Amino acid sequence: MHANFLDPFQSRPSLVHSLDARVKVVLVVAFILTSALTPTGAWPIYVMLIAVIFSAEIVSELGLAFYMKRALLAIPFVLAALPVLFTIPGPSLLSLPFGLQLTQPGLERFISVALKSWISIQAAVLLASTTPFPDILVALRALRLPRLLVAIIGLMWRYLFVMVDETLRLLRARSARSATAANPALRPGGKLTWRARVAGGMAGSLFLRSLERSDRIYNAMLARGYDGEIHSLPVPAVPPSAWAALTFGLLLLAFIIAIGRLIY
Amino acid sequence: MFAAPLPMHIPDGFLSVAVSIVFWVISVIVIGISLARVNRDLGERQVPVMGVLAAAIFAGQMLNFSVTGGTSGHLLGAALATILLGPWAAVLVMTCVVAIQALIFQDGGLLVLGANLFNMAILGPFVAYPVYKLIQRISGGKPWGVFVGGGVAAWASILVASLSCAFQIALSGTSPANVAIPAMAGIHALIGLGEALITVGALSLVYAARRDLLQTGSAQPVRNNTAVWVGGSLLTLALVILSPLASSNPDGLEWVAEQAGFLETARDPSYNIIPDYVLPGISNEATATILAGVVGAFIVLAAALALAYARRKRSA
Amino acid sequence: MSCVVEVEHLSFSYPDGHSALNDVTFSLGHGQKVALVGPNGAGKSTLLLHLNGIHPRQSGSIRVSELDVEGKNLPRVRALVGLVFQSPDDQLFSPTVFDDVAFGPIYQGLSAAEVHTRVEEALEMVHMEAYIRRVSHHLSVGEKKRIAIATVLSMKPDVLILDEPTAGLDPRARRSLIELLRELPQSMIVATHDLPMVRELLPRTLVMDGGLLVADGPTAELLSDPALLHDHGLEM
Numbered sequence: 001m002h003a004n005f006l007d008p009f010q011s012r013p014s015l016v017h018s019l020d021a022r023v024k025v026v027l028v029v030a031f032i033l034t035s036a037l038t039p040t041g042a043w044p045i046y047v048m049l050i051a052v053i054f055s056a057e058i059v060s061e062l063g064l065a066f067y068m069k070r071a072l073l074a075i076p077f078v079l080a081a082l083p084v085l086f087t088i089p090g091p092s093l094l095s096l097p098f099g100l101q102l103t104q105p106g107l108e109r110f111i112s113v114a115l116k117s118w119i120s121i122q123a124a125v126l127l128a129s130t131t132p133f134p135d136i137l138v139a140l141r142a143l144r145l146p147r148l149l150v151a152i153i154g155l156m157w158r159y160l161f162v163m164v165d166e167t168l169r170l171l172r173a174r175s176a177r178s179a180t181a182a183n184p185a186l187r188p189g190g191k192l193t194w195r196a197r198v199a200g201g202m203a204g205s206l207f208l209r210s211l212e213r214s215d216r217i218y219n220a221m222l223a224r225g226y227d228g229e230i231h232s233l234p235v236p237a238v239p240p241s242a243w244a245a246l247t248f249g250l251l252l253l254a255f256i257i258a259i260g261r262l263i264y
Numbered sequence: 265m266f267a268a269p270l271p272m273h274i275p276d277g278f279l280s281v282a283v284s285i286v287f288w289v290i291s292v293i294v295i296g297i298s299l300a301r302v303n304r305d306l307g308e309r310q311v312p313v314m315g316v317l318a319a320a321i322f323a324g325q326m327l328n329f330s331v332t333g334g335t336s337g338h339l340l341g342a343a344l345a346t347i348l349l350g351p352w353a354a355v356l357v358m359t360c361v362v363a364i365q366a367l368i369f370q371d372g373g374l375l376v377l378g379a380n381l382f383n384m385a386i387l388g389p390f391v392a393y394p395v396y397k398l399i400q401r402i403s404g405g406k407p408w409g410v411f412v413g414g415g416v417a418a419w420a421s422i423l424v425a426s427l428s429c430a431f432q433i434a435l436s437g438t439s440p441a442n443v444a445i446p447a448m449a450g451i452h453a454l455i456g457l458g459e460a461l462i463t464v465g466a467l468s469l470v471y472a473a474r475r476d477l478l479q480t481g482s483a484q485p486v487r488n489n490t491a492v493w494v495g496g497s498l499l500t501l502a503l504v505i506l507s508p509l510a511s512s513n514p515d516g517l518e519w520v521a522e523q524a525g526f527l528e529t530a531r532d533p534s535y536n537i538i539p540d541y542v543l544p545g546i547s548n549e550a551t552a553t554i555l556a557g558v559v560g561a562f563i564v565l566a567a568a569l570a571l572a573y574a575r576r577k578r579s580a
Numbered sequence: 581m582s583c584v585v586e587v588e589h590l591s592f593s594y595p596d597g598h599s600a601l602n603d604v605t606f607s608l609g610h611g612q613k614v615a616l617v618g619p620n621g622a623g624k625s626t627l628l629l630h631l632n633g634i635h636p637r638q639s640g641s642i643r644v645s646e647l648d649v650e651g652k653n654l655p656r657v658r659a660l661v662g663l664v665f666q667s668p669d670d671q672l673f674s675p676t677v678f679d680d681v682a683f684g685p686i687y688q689g690l691s692a693a694e695v696h697t698r699v700e701e702a703l704e705m706v707h708m709e710a711y712i713r714r715v716s717h718h719l720s721v722g723e724k725k726r727i728a729i730a731t732v733l734s735m736k737p738d739v740l741i742l743d744e745p746t747a748g749l750d751p752r753a754r755r756s757l758i759e760l761l762r763e764l765p766q767s768m769i770v771a772t773h774d775l776p777m778v779r780e781l782l783p784r785t786l787v788m789d790g791g792l793l794v795a796d797g798p799t800a801e802l803l804s805d806p807a808l809l810h811d812h813g814l815e816m
């Protein structure tokens with residue numbers, strides 16, 4: 001089994017891919033912040049944000065369809081915002097059974113929340129699929145995340161695939177033995193608590209094996225001179241072109257925020 | 265399949281900027297303390313132990329068991345990590361898991377990551393620890409203390425985290441408190457049962473194979489965790505007491521927030537202002553929207569042209 | 581003659597487009613023991629995972645004890661095909677040996693008494709009765725292999741499928757595993773790189789390479805054909 005499909009990075013020779021990871025992280029967070037600051041019902045601003053993110057997606061050469069598919073992830077959570085349709089007071093648009101009133105400000109609020117999360121998740125997808133993970137790690141380090149945390153996350157990424165492989169193999173071995181009896185009258189599946197205990201057993205053995213594996217890794221690290229200090233090569237300077245992209249991007253976003261704040 | 269199973273990873277867009285920032289600050293402080301504590305307790309072993317276990321918890325969240333009719337129970341793992349590693353290390357492990365889920369798999373947003381970290385990586389261990397320890401103490405060190413304590417801690421960690429999640433959403437004005445809190449609590453009281461069952465299953469395997477890990481004073485140092493005791497208990501009590509208050513009437517949360525003087529800062533100032541549209545020179549909203557659409561179309565067109573140009577240059 | 585396993589024109593590509601099986605056809609009679617050999621990446625494991633439907637069939641047909649390995653038959657097929665994975669750690673995920681061996685019978689809904697008999701019988705067949713209360717996590721590799729075999733024997737399968745059973749065993753554990761496989765009455769397919777074991781234990785051999793079944797015949801004949809062995813990266 002190969003869990004490589006987990007890695008969302010998709011290599012392409014595009015401008016977005018080649019942009020410095022630090023700049024990309026900052027711009028993506030700034031973009032999400034901009035969308036969070038966009039007032040409810042400021043439709044023109046949303047159109048601009050969509051235009052900006054679509055542009056970046058086109059330039060990334062991965063195809064809009066790819067992003068649309070990945071952006072569906074946030075949909076289930078939209079349920080949580082449904083009640084505002086009916087609870088924000090205002091002019092009623094539609095009367096529904098049970099005395100529910102669909103109000104105009106409610107609808108605006110709901111659509112705004114849905115748009116914000118749709119726009120933001122696209123930016124996050126863009127970051128993850130155009131930036132190799134090691135570059136994101138360097139960016140986190142450059143953005144002053146504690147070294148220790150960066151080192152832990154780096155090691156986690158390295159073993160993530162090993163662990164996911166291991167989990168998939170466990171699940172596969174379980175389904176290989178999940179069978180029905182020769183006697184069709186018997187109901188397969190066992191008791192609920194028993195099934196949960198089996199899944200728990202898998203979690204427990206995964207945990208124990210990882211703990212033992214971490215001992216071996218630690219010894220291997222010691223064998224190569226590890227002393228608890230995390231040494232890493234200095235982060236190279238941000239090239240001028242990346243500075244330019246950063247400045248341009250931040251100005252654009254500041255402009256969008258300003259319009260939103262001035263008009264609404 | 266790799267989306268974590270819990271409807272608890274808040275995406276971007278659902279929390280106001282103020283709420284997001286407040287929880288970022290809280291989370292950064294607690295994670296900073298955890299880093300220092302784990303550094304002291306584990307020393308140089310911490311990188312391999314924390315890294316590998318974070319990977320294991322991430323992978324373990326894929327483990328499931330069928331409940332009925334297509335629904336299944338899953339593991340979040342905060343309580344299990346807390347019981348086996350102690351609260352501070354559990355905070356770090358869960359922090360890595362939740363951060364990677366947001367950063368790489370878009371499971372939960374980036375701006376709201378502070379809030380998600382608070383619910384799942386901080387509150388989870390902080391609730392599980394006192395509950396587990398208390399029950400274990402009551403049991404007088406008998407094995408049932410481990411299992412009952414572990415199960416209740418797992419259930420409580422899910423429930424309290426979901427309450428906090430509902431509060432954050434309600435404070436941001438994205439969902440009314442009297443709907444969000446009972447709904448989240450109801451769903452997660454059930455989901456928490458799945459968590460409790462898997463956690464007990466995992467603990468019984470560990471109990472059979474490596475009992476030493478469950479005996480206090482071995483794998484996890486038990487020095488002075490008063491902060492977790494006090495903090496965890498207070499947070500749990502606060503959320504459990506505030507929830508019925510906040511959801512008892514339609515304005516419950518407003519009432520709570522007013523008492524705390526929090527509401528005004530919590531909501532974006534623009535939230536209450538229904539757009540009263542004035543754009544110099546343009547008389548109505550429809551025109552402005554069309555204009556924005558045109559501007560947007562130009563931006564996208566420019567991007568496409570830039571792309572075509574870049575490609576030509578490369579192939580030339 | 582009715583066969584336990586019949587595979588016809590089976591082809592399979594992984595989602596990434598890699599074609600791992602190409603028009604594979606063979607059948608296995610009752611009580612027959614065959615070896616499946618071939619270089620790394622030949623497609624042996626992929627073929628084995630088809631036999632109990634872990635990989636859904638893309639084209640061709642697979643029948644086990646007269647049942648199509650497909651859709652609604654899968655739950656039954658999984659009891660008839662005892663698949664033993666290469667790494668016993670994947671197969672042993674419960675606290676004790678008893679729990680692991682009892683998984684299949686409990687899942688099938690058998691009564692408690694019957695579950696106990698099944699477990700005892702299965703452990704007896706692999707000569708591990710004394711281990712019933714042991715913790716799986718602490719066993720040696722050789723012991724784990726035997727328990728892994730018991731976990732499928734407890735389902736009373738018609739055919740045993742073993743993926744590299746002797747990999748990682750010391751000479752003594754390997755020897756006793758070979759004796760165990762010799763004693764077991766079930767039909768079996770053994771994917772392996774251990775040609776001495778094949779010669780000793782399995783009268784018939786299938787050779788795979790690059791997703792193709794390139795030879796199928798008596799072991800003695802195939803293993804004494806130096807050209808064939810050389811072409812497919814095998815060495816005695």
Ligand SMILES: Nc1ncnc2c1ncn2[C@@H]1O[C@H](COP(=O)(O)OP(=O)(O)OP(=O)(O)O)[C@@H](O)[C@H]1O
Pocket residue numbers: 001002594595596598599600618619620621622623624625626627
């Ligand atoms: N999940 C997967 N996705 C894509 N390709 C795969 C996957 N699993 C296996 N393969 C490929 O399919 C081919 C057959 O693999 P398989 O594991 O069946 O070989 P094998 O004969 O069992 O080899 P070995 O002797 O190493 O166990 C190999 O080329 C392998 O790289």
Ligand SMILES: [Mg+2]
Pocket residue numbers: 624625626743
């Ligand atoms: Mg193989």
